[in-house]
Amino acid sequence: MDESRLQTISQLRAFLAGTLEVRFCVPDNDDARYAHIVAVAVRLDYAKLKRPHKGVVLRYLQRTSGYSRAQLTRLLMRVVHGASLHKRYRSPAHAFARRYTPGDTVVLAEVDRVHGTLSGPATVHLLRRAWARGDARFERLADLSVSHLYNLRASKVYKAQRVSVNRTRPLAHPIGLRRAPSPQGRAGFIRIDSVHQGDLDGTKGVYHIYAVDIVTQWEVLACCERISQAYLLPTLEALIEQFPFVILGLHSDNGSEYINKVVAALLEKMRVEQTKSRPRHCNDNALAESKNASVVRKTFGYSHIPQRFAARIDTFCREHLNPYVNLHRPCLFAKEVIDAKGKVRKTYPHDMVQTPLEKLASLPDAQQFLRPGITIESLQAKAAQISDLDAANAMNVARSKLFDLFNRRPTAAA
Template sequence: MDETRLTTIAQIEQFLVASAVVQFTPSQNDEERYAHISRVLKRFDYPRLGKADKGVLLRYLGHTSGYSRQQLTRLVSRWQSNRLAPTPLVKRYMAPNAPFARKYTSADMALLLEMDRANEDVCAPAIVRLFWRAFHEYGDPRYERLASLSSSHLYNLRKSTSYQLRRVSLIKTRAVCNPIGQRRVPRPDGRAGFVRVDTVHQGDLDGVKGVYHITCVDAVSQWQVQSCVQGISEAYLLPVLGLVIGQFPFQVIGFHSDNGSEFINRQVAKLLEKLRIEQTKSRARHSNDNALAESKNASVVRKHMGYSHIPQKYAKPINAFYENVFNPWLNMHRPCLFASELVDPNPSLSTFR
C-alpha cells in the first residue's frame, strides 16, 4: 500500500474511518514494519504534534503495522531517542543460533549414578565431598567437572529425566508399628461377648461433615447396638462408647476393630483396660477380619438411614432414637438367625457360618 499521499492528520482520520472494517495483513518482517513506523513518525514530525494528533497517529500505526498500543508506545519512545540516527528503529533481539551448552554431560550423569549406588543415596553434601576427593586427592580426571558441583544443584541433577530413567528405587510399604491392640482375630470359642466395631459416615455437604454411626455386633449371638456421634474425636466418642458397651445384655470380653485412629488410640485403650476388655485389631492383608461389622453397615445402617447428608446437630436425637427404639427392635422384634461356630483343627484358622 502506498500511503505516502497521507500528509495531514485530517487525511489520517478520514483513512481510519473509511478503513475501519478493512483487515490489514501486516508483513511478518519486523524490519519492514519498523521502517514504516519510522517513515510515518518522521513525515508528520511526531515530537511537535499535540496530544490528540499523537493519539490519531498511534491509532493509524496500530491499524497498519499490527502492533499493540503498548508495543507502539515502546517503539515510538525508542524512535524519539534515536531519531537522528540513520536507522532509528532496529531489531534488538534474535533467536539463539545454538542451544545453551550443558555443563554436566551424560558421562557425568553416569558417574553420579555410580556414586549414588555405591553409597546408597546418602545426603548431597557427602556426595559432593566424595567428588571433590576423587579429583583433588586421588587425581581422577573424570571427576573434574563434578568436583565443583554444589549440593543444591546435585538435587536438580537427581530430579532430571535422564537420572530418573536410570535410577529407579522401589520402597515397600512400611508397616505401622502401633503397640495399641493385638493384630489377630478374636476367638470367641462359642462364647458371647466378643464384639466387632466399625464406623459409618453420613456424607458431606459443601465440605461440612455429617454424623457418624457406630456399629457394634457380637460375633456369636449377633446382638447389635447402634449409636450416633457428631464426630469421631475422643470428646464425642468416649462417652458414647461407654453407653454402647452398657447396652449389651452380657459382659463384653473382646473389642475388635480395624486400624482406624478413632479406636486405636490411648484414650480408647485406657477405657477398655479399665473395663478389663481385650482389644484386638485387624491384620494386614486380611480384609475379612472385620467383615461382620462392615456387612451390618450396609444391611442395617444404610438400609434404614440412607446415604444422604445428616447434619451433626442431629446426632443426639438420632442416638436417643437408637437407644430407645431402634436397638430394642433390632434385637427383640425382628426375625433373627443365630450363628453356629465350627472350630477348625488348625489353631490359626476358625470358620463362622
C-alpha cells in the first residue's frame, strides 16, 4: 500500500472525501494488516490525538484494513499500551477426544432395532446388563448417560444404520359406513347432496338439499339458508318426510354437513342406515350429482339467490317442483348387461323410460315400501288430476313468480 504521503489528519480527511488520489489495496492476510495499523498509529502519533482526530484515523483504517470499528478500537488500544499486534488465537493441535466410537454407535443402533427403541433409561439399563454379562462390545456403553444417549441417536452414524420413519396413520371416522348402498331392488335408499347457489360480494346464497331414491329415482328438493345444524337438521327431517316410502338408508359424500354426530343421531332415531362415499370411487354419489345439473341448476340456474328467500324456495319445491318431477317428468333407467369379458355395462333402452311414480308402481310388492296411509292408487289419482303439460306449465308459472320476487328491488327504508 502506497499511502506514505498521508502524514496529517487533514490529508486523511481529504482521502476519505475522495479528493486525494492514493493507491491502496486491502492486505490479504492479518499480519500485513496489523503492520499497516501499527505504522499509521505511529506515524500520526495516535495516542496524543484528540478524540475527533482519532475518529478520522478509525474511519481511515476501516477503509484501508477492512476491519470493523470495534475491532480497530481494540487493536489500537493494544498499540497505545505498547503491546505487539499478532494473532492471539490458533487452532487446537488436537481435537477433542471422543469417548464413544462410531462402533459404539452401531452397537447402540442394533440394540434399539432389536428392542424397538425403548426409552433412554430403559436402554441404558440394557447396555449395563449386557456389559455385566461379559459382552465386550458394551465396555464403554455401560457408562453411557441417558442425556448423551439421545446425542448418539441424533448422530449421522446412528441414522445411517437405523432410520425411523413415523408415517401418517389413517383415522377411521366412526360415523357412517364407508361403502356403497345396496338397495337390492327396494325403494327407500336415497343419495343426498348439497348445492350452493353462488356468492355475491362475499355474501353466501341459499343452499339446496337434493335427495334421490336409487331404485325409483323419486326426487325431493329442499332449501335452507345455511348448512349449519340449526338450519340443516329441520330441513333434512322435512325432506325425508316428503318421500312416500319409508327411508331405509341415506348415502352422502364425506362433507361435514352430513358426517357429524348430530345428523348421525337423527338418522339413528329414524332407524336409517348411514353410508358415505369411498376413496377413489368417484361414482359413489354420481346419481345425486347428475340430478344437481338436470334438476337443480336447470330450475334455479347459477346466479346468486339471497338467503332470505330460502323459505319461499322451499315452499315452491314442496308444492310445485317435487310433484312435477316425481309424477309427470320421465327419467331414464339403466339396464345392466354383462359383456363377453364379464364387465357390467349399462344401457338405457327407450322402453324403460318411466316417471318415478311409474317405476315405484312397477316394483313387486310396492305397497310394502310405502308409509302408513299412502297407497299406490292414491299417488296415481293425484298424478291423474292434471296432465303432464299442465303440471309443467303450472310449475313454470310459479317459478317465474318466484324469480320476479328475486329480481324485485328492495323497498327503501322510510
